[in-house]
Amino acid sequence: TTVAISATASHPIPTTLYGQMFEDINSGDGGLYAELLQNRAFQQVAPNTTAALNAWHAIGSATINVVADPTPVSSALPNALQLRVPSSASGAVGFGNEGYWGIKVDSTWTYNASFYYRFPAASAQKPTSTVSLVSSSGDTYAAASVTLDGSQTTWKQVFVTLKPNANAPNTANNFAVTLDGASARGLTVNFAMFSLFPPTYKGRANGMRIDVATALAEMNPSFFRLPGGNNLEGQSTATRWQWNATVGPLVDRPGRMGDWGYINTDGLGLMEYLYWCEDVGMQPIMAVWAGYSLDGDSLPENELAPYIQQAADQIEFVIGDTSTTYGALRASLGRAEPFNLTYIEVGNEDFFASSSYIYRWRDFYGNLSARYPQLQFIATTYPFNPILTPTPKHYDNHVYQTPHWFASNSFFYDDYERNGTTYFEGEYASISSNASDLYGSAATGRFLYPTMAASTGEAAFMTGLERNADIVFAASYAPLLQNIASTQWTPDLVSYDAATVYRSTSYYTQQLFSVNRGDEYLPSTLPARNGTVFWSVTRRNSPSAILIKVSNTVSTPADLVFQLPLGINAGSSGTAQVLQGSQNASNTPSTPNAVTPVTFTISVGRTVNYSAPGFSVSVLTVPIA
Numbered sequence: 001t002t003v004a005i006s007a008t009a010s011h012p013i014p015t016t017l018y019g020q021m022f023e024d025i026n027s028g029d030g031g032l033y034a035e036l037l038q039n040r041a042f043q044q045v046a047p048n049t050t051a052a053l054n055a056w057h058a059i060g061s062a063t064i065n066v067v068a069d070p071t072p073v074s075s076a077l078p079n080a081l082q083l084r085v086p087s088s089a090s091g092a093v094g095f096g097n098e099g100y101w102g103i104k105v106d107s108t109w110t111y112n113a114s115f116y117y118r119f120p121a122a123s124a125q126k127p128t129s130t131v132s133l134v135s136s137s138g139d140t141y142a143a144a145s146v147t148l149d150g151s152q153t154t155w156k157q158v159f160v161t162l163k164p165n166a167n168a169p170n171t172a173n174n175f176a177v178t179l180d181g182a183s184a185r186g187l188t189v190n191f192a193m194f195s196l197f198p199p200t201y202k203g204r205a206n207g208m209r210i211d212v213a214t215a216l217a218e219m220n221p222s223f224f225r226l227p228g229g230n231n232l233e234g235q236s237t238a239t240r241w242q243w244n245a246t247v248g249p250l251v252d253r254p255g256r257m258g259d260w261g262y263i264n265t266d267g268l269g270l271m272e273y274l275y276w277c278e279d280v281g282m283q284p285i286m287a288v289w290a291g292y293s294l295d296g297d298s299l300p301e302n303e304l305a306p307y308i309q310q311a312a313d314q315i316e317f318v319i320g321d322t323s324t325t326y327g328a329l330r331a332s333l334g335r336a337e338p339f340n341l342t343y344i345e346v347g348n349e350d351f352f353a354s355s356s357y358i359y360r361w362r363d364f365y366g367n368l369s370a371r372y373p374q375l376q377f378i379a380t381t382y383p384f385n386p387i388l389t390p391t392p393k394h395y396d397n398h399v400y401q402t403p404h405w406f407a408s409n410s411f412f413y414d415d416y417e418r419n420g421t422t423y424f425e426g427e428y429a430s431i432s433s434n435a436s437d438l439y440g441s442a443a444t445g446r447f448l449y450p451t452m453a454a455s456t457g458e459a460a461f462m463t464g465l466e467r468n469a470d471i472v473f474a475a476s477y478a479p480l481l482q483n484i485a486s487t488q489w490t491p492d493l494v495s496y497d498a499a500t501v502y503r504s505t506s507y508y509t510q511q512l513f514s515v516n517r518g519d520e521y522l523p524s525t526l527p528a529r530n531g532t533v534f535w536s537v538t539r540r541n542s543p544s545a546i547l548i549k550v551s552n553t554v555s556t557p558a559d560l561v562f563q564l565p566l567g568i569n570a571g572s573s574g575t576a577q578v579l580q581g582s583q584n585a586s587n588t589p590s591t592p593n594a595v596t597p598v599t600f601t602i603s604v605g606r607t608v609n610y611s612a613p614g615f616s617v618s619v620l621t622v623p624i625a
């Protein structure tokens, strides 16, 4: 196939074209958010239940229980962990936390631990506690002593640093707090708000896990959609995500029952998201709750006002100057300067509630755009279905489909009317080989991890996003992250456990496109809509180059001849970055590097001759003098 490349660009590649969709779907707590202790503050649990002790266990003859403390550490955290030492105790007594399915012990790290304690009944005793990192088989990697003062009947926070003396061979390790039983007989001590942090990405306080953050940053993302996705919406109005419950001291954050079946600590809150965006060089695409929750309830129009106000307050917290109420709150938390914000998404997937979205959009958009005319608002129903007023300038399209669908729909946006509307392809992924049971199980075709068929299908679709980037301003694969020990959705772009991050074939595909996006689109001979090989050509300003992306979605190699535009001065060689594997090849925890990009030199003349291997994603870089 010969592909003639035009010298005249048709449209710029938006700086926002590639980014990330995020929500806590086993991806925040225990994942991107670096807190190592699971159930660290006994949030949203019923006292005196076994479930309340999730991830905690007693050590020695101690008994532990989650109690509703009569003088709680804060109104947000009513529960405490109560340790009772039997009168006959001897040996170590206390409790341990198993982390999020394990704790990585790294001898090059300094861990920061903290907790609150108080004695419900004053005691003359001043027992020494040992705070440690121990293997589940009892090896102590790090330990520090903290005296607990029996006269301390009000809450006192203590801080400890832990430096392991060795790397643990696996993640079967615990955080532990113990007393010497013989010297603590009969004592009762209450504890609250534990925390154990490893070093964080860019050293940010209350920040992100370095290896996960690094993998995400290496995609060169330009935006970060937050906080969801379903996890924005709540199973009810009362349990929706509320920005104000996620900012300020951790001891004041109540947490919430998330929308993926587990409690969110909200330690990863709005301010942490915004610092994260800055640390990576992304802009937020920030959602506001828009009156619909996943139980199917839409608030009636005459009840929207307080929620519109809460959304306005959320925006004020992000961009308000310090003379505003919530700009001042932001400043009081250490950040006087407003954050960068352009895009607001109004709800999530409101095609589930199109009829109520007609008034919900009208009122949320109407009020918020009047207050913040400089912001761009994204609607979340199907485009122009139903008709919304005022007419949305932007829509968020989502699609989960088969590899074949993606390979067959790379012209999805070519047929879209050019009427001034621009589109956010906010969630897309090839999730199953079974078009008639997309959301089924692995037994019926669901992908547990992306495969090369999935990734080349996505790449084909992405060549169409670049060709149509005059109306597609942003696109992101979803979901972004999964904890392989506790998963709500597959496949995901990046997987991880307590020790390791696993980059999928779709991760490398996203990275190849995002890192090599270019600055303007160069039209070229169109691929066949129902063909099997797809390409996109862009020009990069600095360093000057032509970038040719190719996806081959079948097993047979494809021989391509790219005719470079006349008048450009290409050198005699370029580079190819190629991700190539068999149809079902996949990077998994057992085969983490089955398919990774390889780079090699290609020869360049008036044409670039390239044979795209079967099931491959390629980026050809042709430097321009």
Ligand SMILES: O=S(=O)(O)O[C@H]1C[C@H](O)[C@@H](O)[C@@H]1CO
Binding pocket: 023, 228, 229, 230, 231, 348, 349, 427, 478, 479, 489
């Ligand atoms: O069950 S779905 O609606 O398909 O859930 C999808 C769509 C929703 O926005 C996101 O949270 C989730 C997984 O990415």
